[in-house]
Amino acid sequence: MTTREKILQATLNNQPAASALPDISVFKGEDKDLVQKYMTVFKTIGGNCFLVDDVAGIQSLITQNYDATRRIVTTVAELSDKFELISNEADPHSYENIEVAIIKAHFSVAENGAVWLTEEVMGQRIIPYICQHLAVIVQADTIVPTLHEAYEKIGAGEYGFGAFIGGPSKTADIEQALVLGAHGPLTMTVFIMK
Amino acid sequence: MSQTKTKDHAAMARAFIKDEERVDWHDGALWYIREKRDLAAKQIPEWEQLRETASMIKNNVISNLHDYLLQFEANLTKNGVVVHWADSAEEHNEIVYSILKAKEINQMVKSKSMLTEECHLNEYLEERGIEVINSDLGEYIQQIDQEPPSHIVLPCIHKRKEEIGELFHEHLGTEKGLSDPTLLTRVARKHLRNIFLTRRGALTGVNFAVAETGEYVVCTNEGNADMGAHLSEVQIASMGLEKIIPQKKHLGIFLRLLARSATGQPITIYSSHYKKPRKGQEMHLILVDAGRTRQLGRPDFRDSLKCIKCGGCMNTCPVYRKSGGLSYQNTISGPIGAILAPNLDMKKHADLPYASTLCGSCSNVCPVKINIHEQLYKWRQEIVKEGYAPTTKTLGMKTMAWTLSSPEKLSTAGKAGRWFLHNVPFVVNNKLNPWYRQRDMPEGPKESFAEWFTKNSVKK
Numbered sequence: 001m002t003t004r005e006k007i008l009q010a011t012l013n014n015q016p017a018a019s020a021l022p023d024i025s026v027f028k029g030e031d032k033d034l035v036q037k038y039m040t041v042f043k044t045i046g047g048n049c050f051l052v053d054d055v056a057g058i059q060s061l062i063t064q065n066y067d068a069t070r071r072i073v074t075t076v077a078e079l080s081d082k083f084e085l086i087s088n089e090a091d092p093h094s095y096e097n098i099e100v101a102i103i104k105a106h107f108s109v110a111e112n113g114a115v116w117l118t119e120e121v122m123g124q125r126i127i128p129y130i131c132q133h134l135a136v137i138v139q140a141d142t143i144v145p146t147l148h149e150a151y152e153k154i155g156a157g158e159y160g161f162g163a164f165i166g167g168p169s170k171t172a173d174i175e176q177a178l179v180l181g182a183h184g185p186l187t188m189t190v191f192i193m194k
Numbered sequence: 195m196s197q198t199k200t201k202d203h204a205a206m207a208r209a210f211i212k213d214e215e216r217v218d219w220h221d222g223a224l225w226y227i228r229e230k231r232d233l234a235a236k237q238i239p240e241w242e243q244l245r246e247t248a249s250m251i252k253n254n255v256i257s258n259l260h261d262y263l264l265q266f267e268a269n270l271t272k273n274g275v276v277v278h279w280a281d282s283a284e285e286h287n288e289i290v291y292s293i294l295k296a297k298e299i300n301q302m303v304k305s306k307s308m309l310t311e312e313c314h315l316n317e318y319l320e321e322r323g324i325e326v327i328n329s330d331l332g333e334y335i336q337q338i339d340q341e342p343p344s345h346i347v348l349p350c351i352h353k354r355k356e357e358i359g360e361l362f363h364e365h366l367g368t369e370k371g372l373s374d375p376t377l378l379t380r381v382a383r384k385h386l387r388n389i390f391l392t393r394r395g396a397l398t399g400v401n402f403a404v405a406e407t408g409e410y411v412v413c414t415n416e417g418n419a420d421m422g423a424h425l426s427e428v429q430i431a432s433m434g435l436e437k438i439i440p441q442k443k444h445l446g447i448f449l450r451l452l453a454r455s456a457t458g459q460p461i462t463i464y465s466s467h468y469k470k471p472r473k474g475q476e477m478h479l480i481l482v483d484a485g486r487t488r489q490l491g492r493p494d495f496r497d498s499l500k501c502i503k504c505g506g507c508m509n510t511c512p513v514y515r516k517s518g519g520l521s522y523q524n525t526i527s528g529p530i531g532a533i534l535a536p537n538l539d540m541k542k543h544a545d546l547p548y549a550s551t552l553c554g555s556c557s558n559v560c561p562v563k564i565n566i567h568e569q570l571y572k573w574r575q576e577i578v579k580e581g582y583a584p585t586t587k588t589l590g591m592k593t594m595a596w597t598l599s600s601p602e603k604l605s606t607a608g609k610a611g612r613w614f615l616h617n618v619p620f621v622v623n624n625k626l627n628p629w630y631r632q633r634d635m636p637e638g639p640k641e642s643f644a645e646w647f648t649k650n651s652v653k654k
Contacts, residue, residue: 002279003279003280003281003285004279006281007263007279007281007435007481007483007487008260008263008264010483010487010488010490010491011259011260011263011435011487011490012260013491014487014488014490014491014496015256015257015258015259015260015490016256016257016493016496017257018254018257018258019250019253019254019256019257019258020250020254021250021251021254021440022247022250022251022254024247024443024444024446024447026243027240027243027244027247027446027447041460045459045460045463092424092425092472093391093425096391109461111450111460112450112460112461113460113461114461114465124424125420125423125424125472126420126421126424126425129417129420129421129424129464130421130424130425146446146450147445147446147449147450147461148443148446150446151442151443151445151446152443154442156407157442159467159469160469160470160471160472161466161467161468161469161470161472162466162467162469163420163464163465163466163467164449164461164464164465165463165464166460166461166462166463166464166465167463168463169415169416169417169463169464170415170416170463171331171332171379171415171416172348172457173330173331173332173335173348173349173350174331174335174350174355174358174375174378174379175223175353175354175355175375176223176226176227176348176351177355177375177376179375179376179379181379181380181383182331182379182383182415182416182417182418183329183383183386183387183390183416183417183418183421184416184417184420184421184463184464185417
């Protein structure tokens with residue numbers, strides 16, 4: 001008997017009588033003041049948040065807030081004349097020195113501040129982790145109340161890799177002191193497009 | 195896993211509590227996290243309903259694990275992930291080694307994984323010439339200090355920043371006396387970034403594995419799992435069989451509960467959903483039994499397999515807070531560790547179910563409603579039945595049983611007890627009586643209730 005067969009047999013022999021799955025459709029968040037709620041939560045978890053009218057507004061905020069002499073990359077076509085477009089063919093290690101990455105989220109979640117990204121919008125999987133500062137664009141009308149609506153929206157979601165990202169990377173491993181910027185970005189900014 | 199303990203939990207705890215200031219600080223640090231958990235939970239009106247639902251989903255998983263494993267495996271294969279099965283810690287380690295060896299990889303970076311700690315993977319690989327670096331900051335600190343993690347979420351919660359500063363001075367060349375958490379974290383960030391960039395092999399744990407889609411979710415706050423995985427040529431994920439959940443939408447329930455229960459955060463910073471390998475990358479997943487199917491077969495204890503490893507039971511446990519995680523001498527410490535460990539080795543961990551006051555706080559905060567304190571009590575019965583209880587405990591129990599077996603014996607013993615407490619208290623209040631070590635013996639009453647009742651009912 002292979003290990004696989006042995007484990008499967010032991011599982012079958014030892015598992016208890018079937019217990020039904022509960023209905024989770026009762027869980028629903030309140031569809032109200034989502035932009036405001038999102039901004040409040042996101043700031044509480046250490047993120048920066050701006051309401052903007054258009055891509056030009058984002059562009060000027062980026063140049064004001066970050067060192068424009070450093071490498072700034074994006075997957076947003078409208079920003080490609082100003083910043084370097086991310087190539088999905090390049091070696092991920094070649095993005096080691098990026099200062100800012102600007103990407104567009106599919107949507108965000110009001111209750112926990114997280115944005116939903118798949119590798120398609122990241123350009124490369126490593127981008128939102130390896131950059132020093134992460135900037136994400138969210139359309140105001142795509143914000144959902146809770147993770148329940150989020151997974152409904154994702155549906156089958158054909159992606160190779162996807163992630164909820166809710167704030168700058170952090171650690172409190174040393175005496176419970178909160179430090180922003182563990183291994184991932186030191187800051188995370190969300191631009192909400194009205 | 196098979197090495198024997200030279201000291202039991204009580205003896206280890208005795209050493210830990212010698213430093214009273216440290217114990218108070220440790221106690222306070224963990225209670226602070228418990229309070230943050232409460233604040234976060236209170237913001238969700240349907241919190242209790244979420245816990246109940248999570249518990250029901252996990253009951254379904256446990257009762258249908260065989261089919262879910264097959265479904266998960268089929269979907270992983272379809273997604274291009276290589277699936278491996280390991281019956282034991284040794285087999286798991288051999289698989290990791292063979293994957294790395296086939297690619298001639300001799301350096302690997304690892305994110306937090308209690309399973310690989312349980313398997314002693316690092317030691318196994320190092321003996322075979324493969325260097326492993328733990329990338330979670332707390333685990334990295336524990337690794338350079340050659341200590342196991344003392345908490346599943348906060349691996350070095352028992353260490354003071356000055357001690358960490360000293361370790362960094364020794365291993366990373368920081369200035370002597372530097373102990374500022376932000377500065378120390380920056381140094382580790384720089385050092386580990388270079389590790390991520392140069393390692394071809396990366397291993398992660400798994401928080402949730404979705405049978406329906408074959409994807410698995412890894413949750414971190416630091417971003418270390420992703421830094422390792424997305425820069426690697428070979429990505430390995432190790433998971434215990436019990437990490438399965440049926441459908442993707444169930445992640446909504448578990449992710450709402452996990453971080454709030456663990457640290458009081460609304461969600462961990464990164465909840466990464468891994469489904470297919472990156473172009474040019476190899477992805478492996480190892481399904482590990484290592485005692486889990488045995489636990490599945492124990493009706494009183496199988497519920498422990500519902501655990502989502504939030505650490506909430508540790509933060510709330512009065513015994514854990516005052517004895518420290520290392521005193522449990524098991525990868526997973528605290529209340530949940532004390533009900534998981536006896537399944538792995540009942541004789542070795544016979545002390546752990548006694549490291550509890552059975553107050554039930556653990557069961558009350560558990561996001562998947564495991565009846566932890568009831569299982570602790572049941573393990574005690576198993577341990578006594580199997581003959582693994584320490585003699586002092588069995589002797590005491592037998593004396594107690596004899597005394598309580600008849601009213602006459604109880605009355606005589608009561609009289610004797612009161613006489614001793616009144617006339618020669620030093621006979622019981624001394625260092626030879628372990629009960630007296632952290633307690634005062636009560637002042638004995640002059641008479642028993644039975645004596646008082648007889649006297650007073652006659653008067654009427």
